[in-house]
Each structure stands twice: as C-alpha cells, then as structure tokens.
Amino acid sequence: MPVPTLILVTHPVVGTTDGRTDDDHSAGSQPGFVLADASLPQLSVLDLGVTRGDGVFETVMVSEGRAPAIDAHLGRFASSAALLDLPRPDLDVWRRAVLAAIDAHPPAPVLAVKLVLTRGIESGAPGAGVPTAWVAAQPARDFTPQRENGIRVVTLDRGYRHDVAATSPWLLQGAKTLSYAINAAALREAARRGADDVIFTSSDGFVLEAPTASVLLREGNRFSTPAPELGILPGTTQRRVFEFLKVYGYETDAVRLRASELGRADALWLLSSVRQAVAVVELDGSAVGFDRELTAQLNEHLAASGR
C-alpha cells in the first residue's frame, strides 16, 4: 500500500491557538494546516486518540477528484466532536485541508480521505490540552466484487436498548469515535459465522446499523432506514440514496424496525461512503432478494454526483 498523503491540521478548532509558530504557515503550506510526510513518525505515544480511542473521525469518499458528500461529513464531524465535548472543529480549515489532500495526492479513481481529531496528549504531559488533528488521503480498496455480487450478513445483538442515546449519552452511540475495536470484533464474529458483515440489533429487538454502514430496506416502492434516534450514526450515503430515490418517486422513511421484520424485505442493502451500496443477499443463512439493477444505479449515482 502506498504511503498516504498526510496533512497535519495545525489550527483544527475554533477560537484557540495550538502553540505552533508562524513558521508552520510558510512556503508549501496553507494557513491552518501543513503537508507532512506520512512515512515519518508524526504522533505521540501519549496521544489520547491512541491510548484511549478518545477522538472522532470521518472517512470521505473522493471519486475522480470530487468529494460529493463533503458538507455532510463535515457536519457529522462537528456533531461527533460535540458529543465528546471536544472543542468545535473549524470546518473551513478542515474543508480546505481535505481539498488540499486531494490536490496533493496523485490522481486515483477513488480516494478515501480520513479526518481525525483527538483530545491530544494525556493530561500532565507537555503539550497536553491541544487537540491533535490530521487528514490522510489514500487510494480506496476496490469494492467492485461486493457491489456486483452482494454480501452475506448476520444479525448480532449490540447489547444496548433502542433508546440508549437518550438514556445514556455517555455511551456516545451516534458519534463517530475512534473506538472502533467493538465494530472490528463484530466483523470477526461475522467471519467466524461464515458471513461478510453484520447488522446490529438493539437488546430489545430493533434493527440498528452495520459496524461501518447504514441499513436500507425495500418493501415494494417503499424504502426505509432505521431512525437516527436509535443511537446510530446518521449515514451520509443513506441521505444521498434517499435524495436519489425521491427523485424517482419512491417513498422513503426513517423508522423503528423490528429485527423480525427484516425477513419480509424485498431487498436489503448496507450503505457507506467508500464501499457505497452493497446488497445483502443472505441474512442469517436465508436468501434475500437481490435487486441487481437498482444496486448498480445507486452506485452509479453515488460515484458520479457532486462537486
């Protein structure tokens, strides 16, 4: 894998300075961020993003140099930071840093551009209290086989009730935090069960989301997705898919859906920025309808539109 294009965001949050000097804004850099070498050490072993997973991130899909959902990602980045009581990201700086990373990267059909903001160095150590922030761009994995053939999915209990975001906001459900070890563990469990991915359910039986994707369900001409108040991440791809479906006259809705109702779907998809729309062709060992044509149309739309 090639070395990512790395940009260190030196002024990532509104209204604070980060202790860096004006030299950081010299030739070859833009105010607020600076190009760096990802093959060199850049991160402290005392960074809370590393030692506690205490931070937030986004992954933006860039197709042929365009980032169609950048605004939605920046908005969600700010919401995640707010849920973690992190300082407010300066979205203008982040937007320019993302565009600079795209420009600095050699041309590639699809890039995954990651934005990371951590709480910074552990308290008591020199440099504590200053967020750490960077943008890294690298070519995306090729998900064509999954898009064309679909995936096998198992449902797994996440262990939280559907109302956990309201009752226990400190669990940070609905924030895109750096603590993805649980999501990775769930994917390993899926592999042990002979599947490719997971749909999480709440402990009281509602459909939630996948470890790195939103769920989309089709029943006739009606498309639905689990509602964001169920303690799930509001998907930028799901939002774009709904916009597309509405143009074609389909009904769309955010709902509370019982896991037992998944079986009556005419088709099911997992939606996410880089992998885009992949059809679920098998759920807990039972076949699910595969709408090949609509899957292809969704992916064409997701890759093509935007700035």
Ligand code: PLP
């Ligand atoms: N849900 C979770 C838990 C995710 O991690 C992701 C993306 O990584 C999504 C949903 C889908 O979000 P998006 O479509 O913005 O990529």
